[in-house]
Amino acid sequence: MHNFNYHRPKTLSEASEIFSGAEDAVYLAGGQTLIPTLKQRLRQPSDVIDLSHLAELRGIAVEKDAVVIGAMTRHGEVAASADVRRLIPALAHLAGEIGDPQVRNLGTLGGSLANSDPAADYPAAVLALGATIHTPTRTIAADDFFTGLFETALEPGEMIVKVSFPVPKRAAYMKFRNPASRYAVAGVCVADTVSGVRVAVTGAGPYAFRQTEMETVLSKSFTPGALAGIAVSEEDLNSDLHATAAYRAHLVGVMARRAVEALI
Amino acid sequence: MKISLTVNGTAHSIEVEPRTLLVDVLREQLRLTGTHVGCDTSQCGTCTVHVAGKPVKACSMLAVQADGQDVTTIEGVAKDGVLHPMQAAFREHHALQCGFCTPGMIMTALSIVERHKGEPLTDEPLTDEMVRKELEGNFCRCTGYQPIVAAILAGAKATV
Ligand SMILES: Cc1cc2nc3c(=O)[nH]c(=O)nc-3n(C[C@H](O)[C@H](O)[C@H](O)COP(=O)(O)OP(=O)(O)OC[C@H]3O[C@@H](n4cnc5c(N)ncnc54)[C@H](O)[C@@H]3O)c2cc1C
Numbered sequence A: 001m002h003n004f005n006y007h008r009p010k011t012l013s014e015a016s017e018i019f020s021g022a023e024d025a026v027y028l029a030g031g032q033t034l035i036p037t038l039k040q041r042l043r044q045p046s047d048v049i050d051l052s053h054l055a056e057l058r059g060i061a062v063e064k065d066a067v068v069i070g071a072m073t074r075h076g077e078v079a080a081s082a083d084v085r086r087l088i089p090a091l092a093h094l095a096g097e098i099g100d101p102q103v104r105n106l107g108t109l110g111g112s113l114a115n116s117d118p119a120a121d122y123p124a125a126v127l128a129l130g131a132t133i134h135t136p137t138r139t140i141a142a143d144d145f146f147t148g149l150f151e152t153a154l155e156p157g158e159m160i161v162k163v164s165f166p167v168p169k170r171a172a173y174m175k176f177r178n179p180a181s182r183y184a185v186a187g188v189c190v191a192d193t194v195s196g197v198r199v200a201v202t203g204a205g206p207y208a209f210r211q212t213e214m215e216t217v218l219s220k221s222f223t224p225g226a227l228a229g230i231a232v233s234e235e236d237l238n239s240d241l242h243a244t245a246a247y248r249a250h251l252v253g254v255m256a257r258r259a260v261e262a263l264i
Numbered sequence B: 001m002k003i004s005l006t007v008n009g010t011a012h013s014i015e016v017e018p019r020t021l022l023v024d025v026l027r028e029q030l031r032l033t034g035t036h037v038g039c040d041t042s043q044c045g046t047c048t049v050h051v052a053g054k055p056v057k058a059c060s061m062l063a064v065q066a067d068g069q070d071v072t073t074i075e076g077v078a079k080d081g082v083l084h085p086m087q088a089a090f091r092e093h094h095a096l097q098c099g100f101c102t103p104g105m106i107m108t109a110l111s112i113v114e115r116h117k118g119e120p121l122t123d124e125p126l127t128d129e130m131v132r133k134e135l136e137g138n139f140c141r142c143t144g145y146q147p148i149v150a151a152i153l154a155g156a157k158a159t160v
């Protein structure tokens, strides 16, 4: 790992100032993606800005019809939160299935979303639940957030502060895990929300996306049978040593059906 | 930069580079070589230590991230030369062959027991299946896990 300057800001504005004053800065959250990346020298930033001392990024709050989770909240905290388990059990379940206990003790919601790894779990829930991502200066709808492979709508230096998840009527997340890494080979989140049925897929494509065909049929009939006629296209899906695009397309159908089955 | 770490109850003030990994401070500077490095890529869990009471992979954490916190390594588990009941259970159940994964296994095992007795939400009796799920971040290349799971179940009983 190359050396870098290390900063530990106490306020959001201090963090942004350090970012814009540095040559090539990067934020550090749980480090469960960033530190392996630095070790492999895939990134060689001049400055690392540790977000762990920013109070605004912490905590889980219940607001009217929504659960608001700070960006620095660890996966393990979301999985164990009594409020999340009560109001959005699918989200607590998802967080508890990320990686392993050690990874969940450090990895964060904000880090996972900012990274937009094609195989990450949280993006599916953020999209399906129609969450809103808050930065210091604006809010971004989940539908506009994921823009490409490891790419998001965040501007350079823009930080995720918190994410607001509307409480759904019911929701479930099912993933087919890579048995070694436990990342999603394909994961589907189905949510029956006040604004209709939303289905989001992760792991299968370059970034998380909505499966609108499934949304249409499930809006008419929220049953596993309603999905039977849908042939998920393998076009634009990922092929790698873990699975072919055709297999991923098949898995998307299976995971979606299992999610619906879990809800009726 | 200077950081302060309380390791196994002893306070240390240590000079590190920002890039120094926690595991390297423990092994190279404090000479606590019970914490092992198996993969160095966040996968195997042989480097597991507790930071602020929670198991983490010390190869995937910067030492500066642990500044000001309590760290427990395998060297801090036995008291006054007497094995902790979990360590004794590993010995009793033959839960190690080469022993390379064992320090990490024990650190994870201790937190499994802690969590399953502490939090009301997870306060159910520990089962074989639960232990296996909790061990997903710890690899063993020798034992086939069976004796490790048996040891953790026995160690949990002996601890509570
Ligand atoms: C062994 C292993 C298994 C894993 N398995 C899974 C899995 O099954 N499913 C899964 O989804 N993930 C998995 N992960 C990834 C894990 O969830 C990471 O914790 C997560 O992807 C990144 O979060 P982090 O807090 O560690 O972020 P970091 O690694 O600290 O940062 C990641 C990136 O996000 C940026 N960033 C961080 N926080 C913010 C913020 N608030 N605002 C703006 N930018 C920010 C950083 O600058 C960096 O570029 C696994 C990781 C490991 C090591």
Ligand code: FES
Pocket: B036, B037, B038, B039, B040, B041, B042, B043, B044, B045, B046, B047, B048, B057, B058, B059, B060
């Ligand atoms: S050495 Fe840290 S996880 Fe393998």
Ligand code: FES
Pocket: B095, B096, B097, B098, B099, B100, B101, B102, B139, B140, B141, B142, B143
């Ligand atoms: S006993 Fe050899 S790796 Fe576990």
